[in-house]
Amino acid sequence: MKPFLSAILIIFLSAAAAQAQGHLDVQTIVQKEEVIVNDAGESEKRLVAAEVVVPGESVFYTITFTNVSAEPADNVVITNPIAEDLMYIDGSAFGPGMDILFSVDGGETFAAANELTVVEDGEVRGAEAADFTHVRWVMQNDLEAGAQGTARFAAVLE
Amino acid sequence: METANFEFASVFAWMRRISLLCLCCALNGPAGAVGTAVGTAIENTAVVSYDLAGTPLTLQSNTTTLAVAERINVAVTLQSPQTPVAPGETGSALLFTVTNTGNGTETFQLSIDSLVAGDDFDPTPAVPEIYFDTDGSGDFNGGDQPYAPGTNDPDLLADESISVFIVNDIPAGVANGQTGRSDLIATSATGTGLPGTVYAGSGDGGLNAVIGATGGEALDTGEYLVSDVLVSAVKSQLVSDPFGGTEPIPGATLTYTIVVNVNNAGTAAASVVRDTIPTFSTYLPNSITLNGGAISDLADTDAGEFDNSGTPAVVVRLGDLTQANNPQTITFQVVID
Numbered sequence: 001m002k003p004f005l006s007a008i009l010i011i012f013l014s015a016a017a018a019q020a021q022g023h024l025d026v027q028t029i030v031q032k033e034e035v036i037v038n039d040a041g042e043s044e045k046r047l048v049a050a051e052v053v054v055p056g057e058s059v060f061y062t063i064t065f066t067n068v069s070a071e072p073a074d075n076v077v078i079t080n081p082i083a084e085d086l087m088y089i090d091g092s093a094f095g096p097g098m099d100i101l102f103s104v105d106g107g108e109t110f111a112a113a114n115e116l117t118v119v120e121d122g123e124v125r126g127a128e129a130a131d132f133t134h135v136r137w138v139m140q141n142d143l144e145a146g147a148q149g150t151a152r153f154a155a156v157l158e
Numbered sequence: 159m160e161t162a163n164f165e166f167a168s169v170f171a172w173m174r175r176i177s178l179l180c181l182c183c184a185l186n187g188p189a190g191a192v193g194t195a196v197g198t199a200i201e202n203t204a205v206v207s208y209d210l211a212g213t214p215l216t217l218q219s220n221t222t223t224l225a226v227a228e229r230i231n232v233a234v235t236l237q238s239p240q241t242p243v244a245p246g247e248t249g250s251a252l253l254f255t256v257t258n259t260g261n262g263t264e265t266f267q268l269s270i271d272s273l274v275a276g277d278d279f280d281p282t283p284a285v286p287e288i289y290f291d292t293d294g295s296g297d298f299n300g301g302d303q304p305y306a307p308g309t310n311d312p313d314l315l316a317d318e319s320i321s322v323f324i325v326n327d328i329p330a331g332v333a334n335g336q337t338g339r340s341d342l343i344a345t346s347a348t349g350t351g352l353p354g355t356v357y358a359g360s361g362d363g364g365l366n367a368v369i370g371a372t373g374g375e376a377l378d379t380g381e382y383l384v385s386d387v388l389v390s391a392v393k394s395q396l397v398s399d400p401f402g403g404t405e406p407i408p409g410a411t412l413t414y415t416i417v418v419n420v421n422n423a424g425t426a427a428a429s430v431v432r433d434t435i436p437t438f439s440t441y442l443p444n445s446i447t448l449n450g451g452a453i454s455d456l457a458d459t460d461a462g463e464f465d466n467s468g469t470p471a472v473v474v475r476l477g478d479l480t481q482a483n484n485p486q487t488i489t490f491q492v493v494i495d
Contacts, residue, residue, distance in 0.1 A: 023208070023210050023215060023217075024206060024208060024215075024217055026204060026206050026217055026218070026219040026220075027219060027220060028202060028203065028204050028219040028220055028221075028222050029222065030202060030222040030224060050224055051224065051225060052224070052225050052226075052227045052365060052366055053200075053224050053225075053226060053227065054193075054226065054227050054228070054229035054261070054368040054370070055192075055193025055194050055226070055229050055261050055370075056193065056229065056370070056371070059224065061202060061204075061222070063204045063206075063219060065206055069210060071210055071211055073208040073209065073210050074208065074209045074210075075207070075208055075209045075214075076206065076207075076208040077206070077207045077208070078204055078205070078206050079204065079205045079206075079207070080202065080203075080204040080205070081202070081203075083200045083201065083202060085194040085198060085200055085226070086200060143208070151204075157193070157194055157200070157224075157226065158193060158194055
């Protein structure tokens with residue numbers, strides 16, 4: 001019961017913080033795929049809220065941010081850590097009008113996926129999805145007053 | 159409205175793309191990995207930084223929390239090589255390991271199936287038919303406890319293994335070279351089903367249990383080979399007297415030669431030749447050879463010795479013999495008293 005309460009508390013506090021800032025409203029949701037049979041008897045996939053997952057299952061994070069101030073926001077950067085037990089799914093990060101960067105050093109530095117390297121057994125190799133510790137979306141243009149943006153990525157539970 | 163439509167279209171295009179990507183990572187996933195432990199909480203918070211009227215600001219999103227549920231997976235792996243048996247042999251064991259490859263603690267039920275396709279005869283399960291390798295020796299023996307379904311079903315932690323024997327009797331009428339197969343099957347006590355089947359609240363800590371890739375059940379197949387091996391040993395002697403002749407007189411040396419051959423298919427396991435020294439004679443020290451190579455008289459790491467502890471005898475261990483090892487030639491010498 002306790003972890004549940006503290007999770008609610010965190011949501012409440014961060015929502016309060018967003019209101020205190022009064023500029024951007026940021027919400028994150030996590031979903032997973034569910035296969036349903038539609039009226040025509042066909043199987044189709046849809047995303048549903050994820051609360052419980054098992055190893056090997058994929059989860060889909062969506063971050064929605066809205067400029068609730070009267071002025072444009074510039075240099076908008078969204079950074080999301082990839083939890084230790086999750087492995088980023090290669091190519092899944094997505095964000096209209098945004099450059100997508102990654103970190104392989106715990107969020108110290110960021111670069112495009114194909115520019116990152118890691119050292120393994122004393123040899124330098126190109127970074128792979130499993131090496132990423134953070135995803136970052138950098139807006140190319142200002143976020144105008146009232147405008148909304150969306151950033152997404154997917155990961156698989158190890 | 160138009161914006162909303164575009165948004166939905168792009169979400170579905172994105173989902174399709176991710177589905178393909180997921181397939182790739184499932185194929186490339188680490189084999190045998192047990193996965194994140196049941197009950198682990200996976201939290202996620204995004205951080206947004208931006209400038210407003212030249213002032214840099216930072217903001218955190220809400221935190222999402224995922225709970226990791228139990229994934230049920232099991233692996234059964236045969237440990238025994240193809241096992242040689244004789245017609246009518248009873249209590250021949252095959253060793254397997256059962257491994258909990260799920261991410262929580264799980265109870266497994268064990269069963270045997272000796273009516274397996276692709277062999278020449280059906281072994282007959284003994285009573286009892288399944289044992290635990292209680293003493294951890296890897297050999298089936300009197301210290302091993304029988305499995306009683308529903309009474310001592312093994313509880314395995316994530317990634318924990320247990321060694322299990324299945325025991326069969328071999329029918330009397332089988333022929334040399336025929337094979338008989340037998341399966342060990344391990345089944346999750348929580349349930350089985352297609353991968354993804356959910357047993358609500360049945361997992362560790364009352365979380366859901368979800369059937370993994372193995373369907374909550376696994377088996378492996380062991381094989382018996384009827385190996386009624388025919389081995390021949392032919393002994394001959396050569397006399398050499400002290401005067402350069404071949405008379406068996408006192409002081410003459412007798413060189414014995416024993417030639418061992420396997421005469422049909424199969425393996426004569428752990429073959430040993432033991433030949434006692436004739437009473438009228440005395441063993442000539444350091445005279446044992448195997449296939450032309452010397453063997454010391456001491457009981458040491460080589461293949462034989464002179465055993466003087468009881469009736470004096472020459473002992474040579476030939477190991478597992480097949481027709482490929484023919485012939486094995488042993489020589490030793492004695493002096494007539």
